[in-house]
Amino acid sequence: MKNWLNPRSLFGIALITVALVALPFVAATGGQAWVRILNFAILYVFLALGLNIVVGFAGLLDLGYIAFYAVGAYVYALLASPHFGLHLPFWVILPIGAAVACVFGVLLGSPTLKLRGDYLAIVTLGFGEIVRIFLNNLNAPFNITNGPQGITLIDPVAIGSFKFSGTTQILGYSLSGPQKYYFLLVALAILIIVINLRLQNSRVGRAWQAIREDEIAAKAVGINTRNLKLLAFAMGASFGGVAGGIFAAMQGFVSPESFSLMESITILAMVVLGGMGHIPGVILGAILLSILPEVLRYSVGPAQMALFGKMLIDPESLRLLMFGLALVLVMRFKPAGLWPSPERKRELQGDA
Amino acid sequence: MDIFLQQIINGLVQGSIYALVALGYTMVYGIMGLINFAHGEVVMIGTLVTITVAGSLIKAGMPIAFAALAGVSASVLVCIALGWGLERIAYRPLRNAPRLTPLITAIGMSIILQNLAMIIWGRNYLTFPPLFPKVNFELAGAHFTAVQVMIVVVSAITMGSLILLVYRTKLGMAMRATAQNPAVASLMGVNINRVIAAAFVIGSALGAVAGIMVGSYYEIAHYQMGFMLGLKAFTAAVLGGIGNLAGAMIGGILLGLIEALGAGYIGDLTGGFLGSHYQDIFAFIVLIGVLMFKPSGLFGEKTGDRA
Numbered sequence: 001m002k003n004w005l006n007p008r009s010l011f012g013i014a015l016i017t018v019a020l021v022a023l024p025f026v027a028a029t030g031g032q033a034w035v036r037i038l039n040f041a042i043l044y045v046f047l048a049l050g051l052n053i054v055v056g057f058a059g060l061l062d063l064g065y066i067a068f069y070a071v072g073a074y075v076y077a078l079l080a081s082p083h084f085g086l087h088l089p090f091w092v093i094l095p096i097g098a099a100v101a102c103v104f105g106v107l108l109g110s111p112t113l114k115l116r117g118d119y120l121a122i123v124t125l126g127f128g129e130i131v132r133i134f135l136n137n138l139n140a141p142f143n144i145t146n147g148p149q150g151i152t153l154i155d156p157v158a159i160g161s162f163k164f165s166g167t168t169q170i171l172g173y174s175l176s177g178p179q180k181y182y183f184l185l186v187a188l189a190i191l192i193i194v195i196n197l198r199l200q201n202s203r204v205g206r207a208w209q210a211i212r213e214d215e216i217a218a219k220a221v222g223i224n225t226r227n228l229k230l231l232a233f234a235m236g237a238s239f240g241g242v243a244g245g246i247f248a249a250m251q252g253f254v255s256p257e258s259f260s261l262m263e264s265i266t267i268l269a270m271v272v273l274g275g276m277g278h279i280p281g282v283i284l285g286a287i288l289l290s291i292l293p294e295v296l297r298y299s300v301g302p303a304q305m306a307l308f309g310k311m312l313i314d315p316e317s318l319r320l321l322m323f324g325l326a327l328v329l330v331m332r333f334k335p336a337g338l339w340p341s342p343e344r345k346r347e348l349q350g351d352a
Numbered sequence: 353m354d355i356f357l358q359q360i361i362n363g364l365v366q367g368s369i370y371a372l373v374a375l376g377y378t379m380v381y382g383i384m385g386l387i388n389f390a391h392g393e394v395v396m397i398g399t400l401v402t403i404t405v406a407g408s409l410i411k412a413g414m415p416i417a418f419a420a421l422a423g424v425s426a427s428v429l430v431c432i433a434l435g436w437g438l439e440r441i442a443y444r445p446l447r448n449a450p451r452l453t454p455l456i457t458a459i460g461m462s463i464i465l466q467n468l469a470m471i472i473w474g475r476n477y478l479t480f481p482p483l484f485p486k487v488n489f490e491l492a493g494a495h496f497t498a499v500q501v502m503i504v505v506v507s508a509i510t511m512g513s514l515i516l517l518v519y520r521t522k523l524g525m526a527m528r529a530t531a532q533n534p535a536v537a538s539l540m541g542v543n544i545n546r547v548i549a550a551a552f553v554i555g556s557a558l559g560a561v562a563g564i565m566v567g568s569y570y571e572i573a574h575y576q577m578g579f580m581l582g583l584k585a586f587t588a589a590v591l592g593g594i595g596n597l598a599g600a601m602i603g604g605i606l607l608g609l610i611e612a613l614g615a616g617y618i619g620d621l622t623g624g625f626l627g628s629h630y631q632d633i634f635a636f637i638v639l640i641g642v643l644m645f646k647p648s649g650l651f652g653e654k655t656g657d658r659a
Binding site: 055061111112116118126133134137261265269272273276317320323324325327328331335336 | 385446449450452454456463464470471475587590632633635639643
């Protein structure tokens with residue numbers, strides 16, 4: 001971290017910058033759908049990093065993380081759509097969404113402070129389901145969430161008169177909606193990654209690690225475990241809330257079925273598969289697990305056609321089958337994840 | 353009053369099914385501390401195998417009793433093979449891995465099994481063949497069927513024999529020893545690998561039985577039916593104190609009763625604000641409430657810190 005200004009790292013940074021700028025244009029040659037897939041990959045990076053605070057840093061297994069994403073998305077949807085006739089600007093809603101998600105995080109965290117490990121897992125799972133069931137059913141007697149139909153016609157992100165949906169001309173280049181969102185997402189991603197890196201090396205981050213390794217010892221050295229665990233839940237939740245808000249704006253549509261338990265599990269899989277508690281690993285995990293199913297979606301069908309001349313197996317289930325297989329195989333051969341932190345790797349080798 | 357009795361009966365039946373599935377979770381968890389997320393899928397495959405075997409035998413003109421017997425044995429055998437295979441292929445290599453690693457593997461296996469089932473049996477709902485006679489009983493205004501009686505009786509017998517197995521046999525003693533401390537148990541001559549495999553095999557066989565009960569109760573089956581069932585059963589196991597056999601049974605039956613009564617009365621209790629589609633919420637709210645006051649479930653042992 002100290003001498004990041006040396007020529008080699010500067011060259012690396014320049015290379016990454018060029019790659020990040022070029023990526024949406026390269027992806028667009030395969031159609032705007034690929035730019036959208038990229039955007040979702042970045043959104044999953046947000047979510048995985050948020051969950052990593054709870055699971056990776058503080059060691060609290062959370063299986064209901066998607067609830068915070070849902071809360072963020074619905075806050076945005078309710079405050080910027082014709083559903084209630086409210087059209088607040090993006091920059092006002094985003095902090096509100098983060099704050100509401102944060103409140104939900106504390107709400108979940110406070111009754112579960114005493115629980116450990118798998119008991120915590122099942123309670124968080126239940127919490128996620130409770131939120132989803134409420135979203136699904138709060139259309140009567142007062143129509144708040146519009147039930148299973150969800151909320152449509154959500155306003156896109158706009159800065160002044162610059163809208164992030166539709167195509168615009170900038171400096172002679174034409175930028176599509178997804179491409180503009182891409183740059184917004186990359187900017188936010190850099191911000192979130194920096195916050196995470198700083199958090200990890202901070203007093204709070206070290207306290208979380210102490211709790212993760214041994215809660216009783218952490219308490220004994222004077223760490224306020226209750227407050228710090230709540231803080232982990234709250235911070236993780238607010239990242240989820242922000243991601244949810246952007247999701248709602250980008251999609252223009254939210255419905256409860258986007259926030260199923262499977263989503264929570266997928267995000268947890270990203271964190272664990274990448275390398276729990278290690279920020280680059282988590283980012284890698286999120287990108288891999290969000291792109292891989294899409295690549296499979298586009299390749300499984302044609303590959304079957306080429307090999308056998310007809311569709312033998314329904315491509316959708318074959319795709320999921322391979323996704324499951326990938327999870328099992330990675331865990332089998334890389335139990336600490338694809339890119340674990342150096343300390344964790346050492347610990348594991350010491351154990352064996 | 354007769355509605356109340358009816359809800360109690362429904363809850364008891366549903367609860368017995370939860371309890372049977374919960375036993376599979378709790379056995380594996382008790383011995384190796386792993387949430388076997390794929391267990392719900394084992395139950396689902398148990399149901400679907402019965403449908404295929406028994407259904408085709410009935411179609412071929414075989415007597416129903418023979419078809420039922422063949423279907424049940426086929427499903428139990430397939431599930432045993434599945435449980436054994438899961439342990440051998442997926443979980444055994446991970447025994448010393450970090451705690452979350454086998455959890456992700458279990459989720460991966462669950463996805464794999466679900467989609468394999470979809471490839472084999474298709475997306476549509478399948479009807480469960482009428483293996484058991486349709487007889488209706490009436491008691492103080494509440495109705496119930498022979499199938500419901502059978503579910504409760506079979507569950508009770510299975511649970512009883514499982515308790516006998518764990519507390520009265522040598523294998524059971526080996527299981528309890530392994531649960532307490534695998535390393536020491538193996539020094540005492542217990543073959544850990546065999547004990548863990550036995551837990552998976554027994555759990556899966558119980559899963560197959562539960563699958564047949566679910567199938568004959570609801571009369572339809574689907575490749576996605578295992579997930580929610582597994583989730584509820586796991587909730588039941590946690591409610592009772594995971595790792596505790598009697599806890600899993602009581603947790604299961606309690607959950608069934610809470611759900612049935614909750615769904616029946618939630619509308620009246622909240623003045624029509626919340627309807628019966630909040631049934632699932634009830635289970636989770638009770639769970640959170642119980643765990644707030646008893647963090648290790650109703651009958652769970654107080655566990656120390658385990659990394």
